[in-house]
Amino acid sequence: MTTGAARRWGSTLDSVVVYAQGALCRRLARGTVPPDGRVRVTGLPRALDPGSLRARVLGSSGARVTGARVEVEARPRDAGAPDGLRDEVERLDEAYEAACARRDRQRALIAEVGGLRPVPPPRKREDPHRRAPVDAWLELADFVGERLTAHHARLAELDEAVLVAEHEREVAHDRLHRSSTDAPSAPVETAFCAVLTLTGAAADEAEGEVEVELEYGVPGAVWVPTYRLAHRRGDGGGRLVLRASVAQRTGEDWTGVRLALATADLRRRTDLPALRSMRIGRRQSEPAPSGWREPPAGLADLFTGYEAAGPAPTPFAAGAVAGGVPVPVAVPAPVPAPPPPPPAGPAEPGGAYGSAPGALGGGGPDVARAAAPRPGGRPRGGGAGFGGRPPQAPPAQAPMAPGAVAPAPPPPPVGPPQPSGAELDYAGLVLAGPEGSAARRGRLFPGSSADVVADEHRRRAEAVAGLPLPRHAVRPRTSAGSFDHRFDAAARADVPSDGTWHTVTVGEIPVVLHTEHLCVPSVEQTVYATLAVSNTTRQALLAGPVEVTVDDDFLLTAALPTLAPGGVRRLGLGPAEGVRVTRRTHLVESTAGLRNNVTVLDHRVHVELANRLAGPVTVEVHERVPVSSEPDVRIEERADWTEPEDGAAPEPHAPGTRVWRVELPAGGTAALDGGYEIRIPAGKALVDGNRRS
Known part of the structure; x- marks a missing residue:
C-alpha cells in the first residue's frame, strides 16, 4: 500500500506548554485502524520540528505505535475559501495607485494651464508698429486665473483623497502583517502530517477505535509574566492574579487549549557531559571509549533483498492530491550505488556502529520518535556524506610533467580506528536508511546540519523572539535563575498565531500584604507608602510588571522582583501626602x-x-x-x-x-x-x- 492510500485521521490541538522560547504541543486523534495499521494524522503546523515528533496510544486498547514519521502535503487551496483580508489589501493598493494617478494628472493639468502665455504674431521689418491688444491679454489672464483656482481646489481634494487612501492601505497592510499565520498565504497549501504505523489488538479489529496522542515541538512562541494586585486598606491579605503575555507565530491558532507556562529552555541538551580523566606524569594514550565498536561483518548482506526488488516505482507526492487524483512528481533517475566497501578497519574510521540505546532514538514500546525528513522524503542521515556533507568527487589530477615520478600513496593508518567526538555523541547519531549509498546503509552517522536549517515558516516563527517587551517585563529565563518553574492555567485559552502579545490569565496566587510607610529624613523629608508582599506559596514568583489597585482604584504599575517561596519584597506606592x-x-x-x-x-x-x-x-x-x-x-x-x-x-x-x-x-x-x-x-x-x- 502506498503512503497516499493510508487512512486519514483528523486531529485537534489539546494542550500547549510554552517554554522560555518555543512550545511543546499535544494533539489528539481518534479513528478506526485499517488492517495494515497505517494511518495519516493531519493538522500539524508548518513550523513543526520534525525531529521532535512522538506518538503514543492512549487507553488500554492494547495497540501501540511502532513507526512515526513526518511528511509534507501540498495541495491546491480551495478556490471558494474566504480570504477577505488579503483581497482588501489588494483592493486598497489599487485604490491608492488610482488616487495617486488622478493627483498626478491634475498636477499636469495645472502645469499646462499655468503655461498659457500671450504670443504676438511675428512682425515683418516693413510693417508699422501695431497697438497691443491689452483687453485680450487681460481676458487671457482672467481665464488662466479662474481655471487655476478651480484646478487647485480640485488638487486639494485629490491630495486629501491620497492621504486617506494611503492611511487605509497602511492599516490594511499592518492588519495583514499581524494576522494569524494559520491560514496559507500561497495558492498551494503545504502542511505537515504524521504517518503512523500501529500494531496490536486494536489494529486487528476493524470496528475498534484507537485514540492517539501526538507530541511535537514548534519554535516561535515566547511569554513573560505579568501580575494584577488588588488590595484594600486595613486588610492583611490581597489578590495577586498571575497573568502571562504570550506571543506565538507557530502557524496554527491555539483555540481552547490547556495552556502551561514553563521557564525551562526547550532546546537545552539534557545529556550528561563526558568527563575525561586527568593524568599526572608520563604521557599515556587515552583508553578506547566504551560503547563504540566496529561495524559487524556482513552488514551489506542485510540489503540484498532490497536491491533485488529493483528500482522503486515513481512515487507520488504525498500531499499533491487534488480532488482525490494523485499528481505524479518527477523524480531524478537513481544513481547506481558504488560497490560495497570492505569492512571497517584501520583505514576507515567513519561509519561507527554505536551500541548506545539512545542512538536509535527509541522511546519505549508504545512511543515512537520520528526522523526528520530530507527534501526528497528520505529519513535523516540517508543520502548525505559523512558528517552531514554530500559525497565529493575525487579531485581532478593535473597532468604530470615529463620525467616526473608519481608520488607514492600515503601509508594506511596503523592501529585501531579513532572515532571523532561527533561519532561518540550517541544522542546526535542518526541511522542511515537503505536509500543511501552502500557505504552508509545500516550505520550510525552524525546528524547533518542541513536537517535543522529552518525553512521560511520557521524563520517567520522565530521573529517573535525580537518583539519589544512590555514595560517592566523580564524574560522568564532571566528571572528564574538556575531553577525551572511551571505554571498551569486554570482555564483553557485562545492565542492566535499573529505574532503579537496576548494576555492570558493563569490563576490567583494567595499573598500576605502589609502596608508600611517608610522615610529617610536625612536624605528627603518625605514619607513614602509601601506595600510589603510576602510569598506564602511553595512556588517562586517571577519578576514582571504588576498593576496595583487599592480599594478598586487603579494606583500605578510597578516592577515586582523575583520572589522565592517565603520571600518578602516592598512595592513603592508613591509619596504619602497625609x-x-x-x-x-x-x-x-x-x-x-x-x-x-x-x-x-x-x-x-x-x-x-x-x-x-x-x-x-x-x-x-x-x-x-x-x-x-x-x-x-x-x-x-x-x-x-x-x-x-x-x-x-x-x-x-x-x-x-x-x-x-x-x-x-x-x-x-x-x-x-x-x-x-x-x-x-x-x-x-x-x-x-x-x-x-
Missing part, C-alpha cells in the same frame, strides 16, 4: 580626657511625625550611624532605635542603618530623639570635616 516628617540636628563639639586629648562630637537628632490620614499607620524611620574601622575612634549611640535584621528584612541594609518603628493613630503625632557621640584623638579630624548632619 503623613508629615520633620528632622532637626544639633552638633556639640567638646573635649575630654586627662589632658583634653579626646575630641567629642555629640550629634543629636530630633524627628517629628504627624499622621493626617483617617486611619492608623506604621511608619519606619531610617537613620544611619557612622561606622569606623580605626581602633582609636569610638562611636557611642544614645537612642532607642534598633539595628535591622538583614535576614528578615525585604531588602539588605547598608552598614550602620538604624530603624525606628512607630505606630501612629489617626491624627496622632510622635517625636523621636536620638544621637551618637564620636570620640577621636584631639590631633585628628574626620574626613570632610567634623560636622555631620
Whole structure:
C-alpha cells in the first residue's frame, strides 16, 4: 500500500506548554485502524520540528505505535475559501495607485494651464508698429486665473483623497502583517502530517477505535509574566492574579487549549557531559571509549533483498492530491550505488556502529520518535556524506610533467580506528536508511546540519523572539535563575498565531500584604507608602510588571522582583501626602580626657511625625550611624532605635542603618530623639570635616 492510500485521521490541538522560547504541543486523534495499521494524522503546523515528533496510544486498547514519521502535503487551496483580508489589501493598493494617478494628472493639468502665455504674431521689418491688444491679454489672464483656482481646489481634494487612501492601505497592510499565520498565504497549501504505523489488538479489529496522542515541538512562541494586585486598606491579605503575555507565530491558532507556562529552555541538551580523566606524569594514550565498536561483518548482506526488488516505482507526492487524483512528481533517475566497501578497519574510521540505546532514538514500546525528513522524503542521515556533507568527487589530477615520478600513496593508518567526538555523541547519531549509498546503509552517522536549517515558516516563527517587551517585563529565563518553574492555567485559552502579545490569565496566587510607610529624613523629608508582599506559596514568583489597585482604584504599575517561596519584597506606592516628617540636628563639639586629648562630637537628632490620614499607620524611620574601622575612634549611640535584621528584612541594609518603628493613630503625632557621640584623638579630624548632619 502506498503512503497516499493510508487512512486519514483528523486531529485537534489539546494542550500547549510554552517554554522560555518555543512550545511543546499535544494533539489528539481518534479513528478506526485499517488492517495494515497505517494511518495519516493531519493538522500539524508548518513550523513543526520534525525531529521532535512522538506518538503514543492512549487507553488500554492494547495497540501501540511502532513507526512515526513526518511528511509534507501540498495541495491546491480551495478556490471558494474566504480570504477577505488579503483581497482588501489588494483592493486598497489599487485604490491608492488610482488616487495617486488622478493627483498626478491634475498636477499636469495645472502645469499646462499655468503655461498659457500671450504670443504676438511675428512682425515683418516693413510693417508699422501695431497697438497691443491689452483687453485680450487681460481676458487671457482672467481665464488662466479662474481655471487655476478651480484646478487647485480640485488638487486639494485629490491630495486629501491620497492621504486617506494611503492611511487605509497602511492599516490594511499592518492588519495583514499581524494576522494569524494559520491560514496559507500561497495558492498551494503545504502542511505537515504524521504517518503512523500501529500494531496490536486494536489494529486487528476493524470496528475498534484507537485514540492517539501526538507530541511535537514548534519554535516561535515566547511569554513573560505579568501580575494584577488588588488590595484594600486595613486588610492583611490581597489578590495577586498571575497573568502571562504570550506571543506565538507557530502557524496554527491555539483555540481552547490547556495552556502551561514553563521557564525551562526547550532546546537545552539534557545529556550528561563526558568527563575525561586527568593524568599526572608520563604521557599515556587515552583508553578506547566504551560503547563504540566496529561495524559487524556482513552488514551489506542485510540489503540484498532490497536491491533485488529493483528500482522503486515513481512515487507520488504525498500531499499533491487534488480532488482525490494523485499528481505524479518527477523524480531524478537513481544513481547506481558504488560497490560495497570492505569492512571497517584501520583505514576507515567513519561509519561507527554505536551500541548506545539512545542512538536509535527509541522511546519505549508504545512511543515512537520520528526522523526528520530530507527534501526528497528520505529519513535523516540517508543520502548525505559523512558528517552531514554530500559525497565529493575525487579531485581532478593535473597532468604530470615529463620525467616526473608519481608520488607514492600515503601509508594506511596503523592501529585501531579513532572515532571523532561527533561519532561518540550517541544522542546526535542518526541511522542511515537503505536509500543511501552502500557505504552508509545500516550505520550510525552524525546528524547533518542541513536537517535543522529552518525553512521560511520557521524563520517567520522565530521573529517573535525580537518583539519589544512590555514595560517592566523580564524574560522568564532571566528571572528564574538556575531553577525551572511551571505554571498551569486554570482555564483553557485562545492565542492566535499573529505574532503579537496576548494576555492570558493563569490563576490567583494567595499573598500576605502589609502596608508600611517608610522615610529617610536625612536624605528627603518625605514619607513614602509601601506595600510589603510576602510569598506564602511553595512556588517562586517571577519578576514582571504588576498593576496595583487599592480599594478598586487603579494606583500605578510597578516592577515586582523575583520572589522565592517565603520571600518578602516592598512595592513603592508613591509619596504619602497625609503623613508629615520633620528632622532637626544639633552638633556639640567638646573635649575630654586627662589632658583634653579626646575630641567629642555629640550629634543629636530630633524627628517629628504627624499622621493626617483617617486611619492608623506604621511608619519606619531610617537613620544611619557612622561606622569606623580605626581602633582609636569610638562611636557611642544614645537612642532607642534598633539595628535591622538583614535576614528578615525585604531588602539588605547598608552598614550602620538604624530603624525606628512607630505606630501612629489617626491624627496622632510622635517625636523621636536620638544621637551618637564620636570620640577621636584631639590631633585628628574626620574626613570632610567634623560636622555631620
